[in-house]
Amino acid sequence: MKSIDALAGWGARGAHSLDELAELFAPRFCAACRSYGEPMRGRRALCLRCSRLLNIATLNLVMTELTYAPCPVASSGEYEYELAHCLLSFKNAARTDLVSYLSSALARSLVFLCQELGLAQIAGKGASVYLVPIPSSRQSVRRRGFAPASEITRAANKLLPSTYPGVSFTVLEALRPLYAGEGTEVLTGRVKGSQKQLGQQARYWRMQGSLGVRQPALSWAGRYLDLSGRVCIICDDVATTGASIAEAYRVLSEAGACVVGAAAVARVQRRSELPSSRIIS
Ligand SMILES: [Zn+2]
Numbered sequence: 001m002k003s004i005d006a007l008a009g010w011g012a013r014g015a016h017s018l019d020e021l022a023e024l025f026a027p028r029f030c031a032a033c034r035s036y037g038e039p040m041r042g043r044r045a046l047c048l049r050c051s052r053l054l055n056i057a058t059l060n061l062v063m064t065e066l067t068y069a070p071c072p073v074a075s076s077g078e079y080e081y082e083l084a085h086c087l088l089s090f091k092n093a094a095r096t097d098l099v100s101y102l103s104s105a106l107a108r109s110l111v112f113l114c115q116e117l118g119l120a121q122i123a124g125k126g127a128s129v130y131l132v133p134i135p136s137s138r139q140s141v142r143r144r145g146f147a148p149a150s151e152i153t154r155a156a157n158k159l160l161p162s163t164y165p166g167v168s169f170t171v172l173e174a175l176r177p178l179y180a181g182e183g184t185e186v187l188t189g190r191v192k193g194s195q196k197q198l199g200q201q202a203r204y205w206r207m208q209g210s211l212g213v214r215q216p217a218l219s220w221a222g223r224y225l226d227l228s229g230r231v232c233i234i235c236d237d238v239a240t241t242g243a244s245i246a247e248a249y250r251v252l253s254e255a256g257a258c259v260v261g262a263a264a265v266a267r268v269q270r271r272s273e274l275p276s277s278r279i280i281s
Pocket residue numbers: 030031032033034035046047048049050051
């Protein structure tokens with residue numbers, strides 16, 4: 001018995017040493033404040049301080065008015081400080097260990113939207129509601145290796161059944177980015193530059209005609225995606241002007257879906273309303 005205890009103790013010490021060794025050569029950084037070492041001991045993506053601050057930041061649930069959004073939009077926090085750092089680290093530094101934090105925020109936003117709309121009463125108890133993430137461009141998916149809105153939406157969906165009874169949620173990846181020149185009204189080639197660098201008007205025109213309905217794998221056998229009558233909520237990571245939401249709304253509505261609203265993790269305040277110290281780029 002003693003020898004088993006000794007072996008277990010040796011194993012625990014060995015694992016601890018391995019952790020220390022990994023920390024020495026590849027330290028884990030907090031995705032928001034970049035601290036490492038003691039603040040990150042026993043933690044994964046965020047130090048305790050940033051984790052608490054992010055939790056508080058994503059409790060700021062509001063229905064957001066966006067310039068171009070044609071439907072109600074809910075968001076869980078403002079795009080600033082820890083929330084902005086986390087979204088940037090997730091999207092640009094492939095910190096996929098942040099998914100659990102960001103998906104919790106989106107789930108809150110979705111529940112808030114459903115409550116504000118009275119969705120259980122409108123759609124009926126047990127109704128199916130489809131969560132449609134806004135797709136990333138092909139270049140972004142190639143660069144990042146994943147589509148941020150899809151990742152967060154899928155993870156948020158797993159949190160929803162226990163938090164919002166009465167309506168069943170399903171993720172439906174119904175949208176896809178169109179190739180330049182595909183379709184009849186594609187204007188995407190006219191406006192160049194990253195989304196962040198573009199002004200509101202340019203961002204809107206860039207998005208027009210940029211999305212289409214995804215064709216399922218069995219479309220060759222006549223199994224097309226039928227969206228008619230489906231109750232949909234558009235999901236995104238960051239809501240800025242509502243240009244992406246407007247395009248997703250147009251495509252889904254034209255396909256016969258009933259889009260009741262949109263939910264995002266964060267909302268961007270108009271720059272004119274912000275003091276310069278709060279702008280994070
Ligand atoms: Zn931190």
